[in-house]
Amino acid sequence: xxxxxxxxxxxxxxxxxxxxxxxxxxxxxxxxxxxxxxxxxxxxxxxxxxxxxxxxxxxxxxxxxxxxxxxxxxxxxxxxxxxxxxxxxxxxxxxxxxxxxxxxxxxxxxxxxxxxxxxxxxxxxxxxxxxxxxxxxxxxxxxxxxxxxxxxxxxxxx
Numbered sequence: 001x002x003x004x005x006x007x008x009x010x011x012x013x014x015x016x017x018x019x020x021x022x023x024x025x026x027x028x029x030x031x032x033x034x035x036x037x038x039x040x041x042x043x044x045x046x047x048x049x050x051x052x053x054x055x056x057x058x059x060x061x062x063x064x065x066x067x068x069x070x071x072x073x074x075x076x077x078x079x080x081x082x083x084x085x086x087x088x089x090x091x092x093x094x095x096x097x098x099x100x101x102x103x104x105x106x107x108x109x110x111x112x113x114x115x116x117x118x119x120x121x122x123x124x125x126x127x128x129x130x131x132x133x134x135x136x137x138x139x140x141x142x143x144x145x146x147x148x149x150x151x152x153x154x155x156x157x158x
Contacts, residue, residue: 012043017049025037038051051066062127066125067105067125072123074102082106
């Protein structure tokens with residue numbers, strides 16, 4: 001039985017995989033009773049593959065999720081590292097943010113999606129965590145959990 005649906009391989013990320021990532025993240029966020037969340041997934045080219053903002057999500061939240069994912073994939077590093085860079089070199093990050101096609105939000109919540117060979121396949125951005133919440137990124141996005149239970153083998157999210 002063949003399918004016309006594109007498949008995710010070690011060198012690509014597709015909209016079906018993006019939707020699975022989004023669903024897993026939002027499920028985790030509902031279980032933890034986070035505020036309404038927004039999640040964005042970009043491929044390595046910087047093309048938006050998926051975006052979802054939950055009901056009652058403030059208007060800016062989806063834009064922030066896009067900025068986190070875009071910043072991560074544009075700079076080739078997670079937004080926690082971008083945040084550290086912004087503290088060390090604020091003028092550089094401010095200038096780079098102007099160049100990023102979909103913005104760049106250098107605060108935790110944007111992670112790279114890599115294949116088993118560490119090649120960047122894309123990025124995920126999340127926004128909306130409640131204050132004093134458990135770690136921002138759900139286990140489906142954490143490096144440790146991704147190695148144990150990757151969303152789509154052989155992809156890992158780090």
